[in-house]
Amino acid sequence: xxxxxxxxxxxxxxxxxxxxxxxxxxxxxxxxxxxxxxxxxxxxxxxxxxxxxxxxxxxxxxxxxxxxxxxxxxxxxxxx
Numbered sequence: 001x002x003x004x005x006x007x008x009x010x011x012x013x014x015x016x017x018x019x020x021x022x023x024x025x026x027x028x029x030x031x032x033x034x035x036x037x038x039x040x041x042x043x044x045x046x047x048x049x050x051x052x053x054x055x056x057x058x059x060x061x062x063x064x065x066x067x068x069x070x071x072x073x074x075x076x077x078x079x080x
Contacts, residue, residue, distance in 0.1 A: 037073050039063035052077040 038044045039060050048070070049056045054077050062076040 035070055036068045037063055037070050039068060048073060048077075 037048055045056045045059045048059045062073045066072040066076045
């Protein structure tokens with residue numbers, strides 16, 4: 001009886017092992033991430049502040065006011 005249970009367990013393990021994951025990775029997430037400003041990340045705020053020649057606190061306020069879209073934050077910081 002015990003031998004039959006072990007044989008069944010081996011079959012199920014083999015079945016899971018044959019499932020193959022996709023090796024191809026999509027770059028879609030990367031470009032979507034670049035379109036956003038993470039207001040809590042110091043390096044992203046510092047980069048945006050340097051790019052727009054504004055203070056880091058002004059960038060954080062703009063992110064809170066208009067959202068984290070890089071395009072919208074840039075427009076808000078330029079004053080348009």
